[in-house]
Each structure stands twice: as C-alpha cells, then as structure tokens.
Amino acid sequence: MTTTFSPSGHSSGALAAKRFDRLLKEIDAVIDGDESADRRISGGWKTFDDINAAAHAHVWDAYSIDLSVDAASYRRLAPREQAALKRVFGTIYRAESVVDDWMDRIVAAIPASSRDAEVVDGMGYDAMRTALRSQEHDERMHRGSLVRVATEVLRIPPNKVDHVAQRHNNFVAETLFAMFREYMEHLLRPGRSLEDVYTAIFIYGILSEDVVANSDVVIRRTKGGAIYDEFNLPGMKEGQTNVRRDEGRHVRIAVLATHRFLDEYDSAEATLLATCTTYMDVADTLLRQAKASHGLIDAHLRESYGPDVDSLYYYAMNMKRLAVRLDELGLRKGVADVKGRVATAVSEFTDKNGQPIIESPTALSRRLAPHLLRLASR
Numbered sequence: 453m454t455t456t457f458s459p460s461g462h463s464s465g466a467l468a469a470k471r472f473d474r475l476l477k478e479i480d481a482v483i484d485g486d487e488s489a490d491r492r493i494s495g496g497w498k499t500f501d502d503i504n505a506a507a508h509a510h511v512w513d514a515y516s517i518d519l520s521v522d523a524a525s526y527r528r529l530a531p532r533e534q535a536a537l538k539r540v541f542g543t544i545y546r547a548e549s550v551v552d553d554w555m556d557r558i559v560a561a562i563p564a565s566s567r568d569a570e571v572v573d574g575m576g577y578d579a580m581r582t583a584l585r586s587q588e589h590d591e592r593m594h595r596g597s598l599v600r601v602a603t604e605v606l607r608i609p610p611n612k613v614d615h616v617a618q619r620h621n622n623f624v625a626e627t628l629f630a631m632f633r634e635y636m637e638h639l640l641r642p643g644r645s646l647e648d649v650y651t652a653i654f655i656y657g658i659l660s661e662d663v664v665a666n667s668d669v670v671i672r673r674t675k676g677g678a679i680y681d682e683f684n685l686p687g688m689k690e691g692q693t694n695v696r697r698d699e700g701r702h703v704r705i706a707v708l709a710t711h712r713f714l715d716e717y718d719s720a721e722a723t724l725l726a727t728c729t730t731y732m733d734v735a736d737t738l739l740r741q742a743k744a745s746h747g748l749i750d751a752h753l754r755e756s757y758g759p760d761v762d763s764l765y766y767y768a769m770n771m772k773r774l775a776v777r778l779d780e781l782g783l784r785k786g787v788a789d790v791k792g793r794v795a796t797a798v799s800e801f802t803d804k805n806g807q808p809i810i811e812s813p814t815a816l817s818r819r820l821a822p823h824l825l826r827l828a829s830r
Contacts, residue, residue: 474802474806475768475798475802475806476772476798479765479768479769479772482670482674482769483769483772483776486670490703493700494506494700497701497704497708498574499573499574499579499708500575500576500579500580500582500708501573501574501579502574503583503701503704503705504579504583504586506701507583507586507701510694510697510698510701514593514594514596514597514600514691514694514695515593515596515597515600517690518686518687519600519604519605519687519688521684521687522601522604522605522684522685522686522687522688523604523605525685526605526606526607526683529683533683534606536679537606537683538606538620539620539622539755539756540679541598541606541617542616542617542619542620543620543621543625543668543756544598544668545598545613546617546625546626546629547660547661548595548598549614550632550633550660551656551660551665553633554640554652554656555584555587555588555591555592556588557636557640558584558640558649558652558653558656559584559588561640561644561649561652562577562584562649563577563646564577565577580705580708580709580712583705587698587701587702587705590698590701590702594695594698597691597695599613601687601688601691602616602617605685605687605688622752622753623752624738624742624749624766625668627734627738628660628664628734631731631734632655632659636652636655639651639652639655647717647719650709650710650713650720651713651723651724653705653706653710653713654706654709654713654724655727657702657703657705657706657707657709658703658706658707658774658777659728659774661699661703661706662699662703662706662777663731663770663773663774663777665699666696666699666703667766667769667770669696669699670773671758671761671769672757672758675757675758675761675765703777707777707780710724710781711781714781714782721783724781724783724786725785725786725789728778728783728786729789731774732771732774732790732793735767735771736793736797738763738767739763739764739767739801742763743763743764743801743809746811746813747811747813749763750762750763750811751812751813753766762808764797764798764801764802764808765808767794768794768797768798771794772794774790775787778790
C-alpha cells in the first residue's frame with residue numbers, strides 16, 4: 453500500500469496542509485503508479501527462490517543491442533540536446549558503477565548454508581547468495597552496456613567515461629554516493645558481523661537502488677519527457693527498459709533480506725531506523741544547501757530533470773519512496789519521521805499558493821556553476 457502523507461502536529465496548521473497536499477499530490481500519484489507497475493511483476497515473489505526463477509525467465513543480452521540508430525541520431529542532435537543526453541547518461545552510469553563496485557563483496561559475505569536453522573524453503577542463505585549472484589551479473593552487465601553507449605553513441609573515449617559521467621551527474625547524487633562508499637567500507641570490512649552484512653544489503657538495495665536510483669528514473673520519466681523517443685534512441689530505450697525490470701528484482705532481494713534481518717535480530721529495527729535517520733539528516737542538509745545557493749542548484753536540477761523539478765521536488769520524491777519501503781517493512785517510526793520532515797520542508801520552501809520557492813541565479817553564478825557543482829560533489 454502506498455503511504456500518503458498528511459501533516460499533523462505542526463504549528464503551520466491549515467496553510468501548511470494546503471501547501472503540503474498540493475506539492476505531494478502529484479508525487480503520491482507518480483509513486484503509486486510506479487509501485488503498481490512493479491507489483492504486477494513482483495507481486496508473486498515471496499522467496500529468494502521466486503526471484504531466482506524470475507532472473508532465469510528474464511535473461512537478456514545488453515551487449516547485443518543495436519546502437520547504430522542511436523549513434524546516428526546523436527550526431528544529428530543540437531549541442532544543447534547532446535548535453536542533456538550526457539546528463540542522463542552520467543546519472544545512470546554513476547549509479548550503476550558505484551553499486552557494481554561492491555556486489556562481489558556482498559555476495560562473498562553471505563554465510564554458508566550451515567548457519568541456517570529451520571529456514572522456510574527458498575529463504576536460506578544459499579538461495580539468498582544465488583539471488584545476489586544474479587544481481588552481481590546484472591550490475592556488471594548494466595555497467596558494461598553503458599560503456600558501449602558512451603563509446604559508440606556519445607563518442608566518449610574509453611579512458612574518459614568515468615570522468616565524463618561524474619562531471620555530468622548532479623551533486624546531490626554524488627554526495628549520496630560518497631556516503632554510500634563510506635558505509636560499504638565499514639560494513640563489509642574483514643571480521644564484520646552478519647548484522648553488518650544485512651545492513652549493507654539494506655543500504656545497497658533500498659537506499660541506493662530504490663530510494664536514490666529508482667527515484668531518478670521515475671522523475672526523468674514523468675518530468676523530463678520521453679527522451680529516448682524524442683531523440684530517436686531505440687537501443688538505449690530497449691536497454692534501459694530491461695535495466696529497470698532488473699532493478700525491480702534487485703529491490704525485492706533487499707526487501708526479503710531485510711525481512712529476514714528483522715526476523716533474526718531483535719536489534720534490527722533500531723539499526724535500520726538509525727541508518728535511515730542518518731540518510732534523512734543528509735537529505736535535509738542537502739535540501740537546505742540547495743535552497744541556500746540562491747537558485748544555482750535548482751537551475752542545475754531543472755536542466756538535468758525538467759523545468760518543474762527543483763531541489764524540494766527531488767527531496768520529496770526520494771523521501772516519499774523511502775516511506776513506502778519502510779511502510780512495507782513495518783518500520784512505522786521511520787514512516788512517521790519521514791512524514792514530519794517532508795511536511796516541515798514543504799511548509800518552509802513553498803509560497804502561499806503552494807508553489808515551490810525558486811530563485812533565479814545570477815549570470816555570474818551560472819558561469820561559475822560547473823566549478824561550484826564539481827566542488828560540492830567532492
């Protein structure tokens with residue numbers, strides 16, 4: 453069930469509610485539509501064995517997709533359109549490459565089946581490892597397919613792909629990816645506990661892949677237009693359609709693993725809520741930094757995602773998706789925390805008509821923007 457926010461307990465009262473409802477009504481509908489589409493595919497997946505069967509049923513070859521039409525279409529695009537496509541590429545590639553870097557260590561950290569005790573069929577460690585191993589294959593293939601796009605379509609030299617992708621990604625995602633790496637380095641260290649491994653899977657599959665990466669996909673699809681159709685990029689469209697289906701399966705792996713974590717450890721709920729609190733604190737800080745940039749970050753996000761997407765919209769979409777997943781996991785305190793934070797942010801950064809408050813950056817700040825954003829993402 454999709455969680456619909458409604459403010460309560462805030463001094464801003466009816467005016468805050470009006471602002472809040474106006475901004476989030478569309479986001480609620482977008483998330484609900486995306487969740488419904490996912491449930492039509494994943495609704496029957498109750499165990500890791502179900503997910504493993506689905507992985508076998510949806511095998512595809514990213515390296516055989518024909519990109520010749522895409523390459524020809526890209527050459528015909530205006531410089532501004534080419535830059536827009538590079539921003540899309542940068543965001544997707546960075547997400548894939550960051551998670552791909554850690555998959556082998558997550559798979560290796562799953563304990564042997566001898567650690568299982570009276571586990572329901574299809575939910576044991578062997579089945580979990582098999583599911584994660586299929587995800588490891590997917591992530592490596594997704595990354596490799598995007599290198600093909602970079603070199604064959606965007607004409608980026610192979611040794612420049614990572615640099616170009618990071619330069620075109622948004623600073624919010626880069627900040628969150630840096631946080632992700634720090635978590636993985638700690639949680640997957642030698643001698644880590646099984647609780648740490650479960651926490652790493654939660655951060656990897658839910659916070660990173662679902663809340664951050666899939667929110668990006670949804671925003672682009674609903675606000676940025678059908679760029680693959682508009683620019684005549686059938687190969688990229690085919691690839692990303694298959695990738696999105698894979699990502700839905702990956703999120704299900706993390707959800708099932710997190711359910712098992714909650715079943716096995718009394719401390720799991722407190723650990724997960726503390727992890728989410730850290731993520732939400734960072735998100736709150738990034739939103740306020742963006743609004744303090746006097747329109748610079750909002751302009752950057754609009755150029756990346758579409759004219760209606762400012763830092764508040766980006767924040768609300770990510771937080772809303774987090775609340776939906778926490779609700780599914782039964783972490784009600786986390787849902788309440790998200791609700792309060794989003795209500796406060798919307799009340800603070802919308803005007804009396806419920807419209808986001810967006811400043812226009814000066815000509816000087818626009819010229820300095822690429823340098824400032826690169827510094828902000830470090």
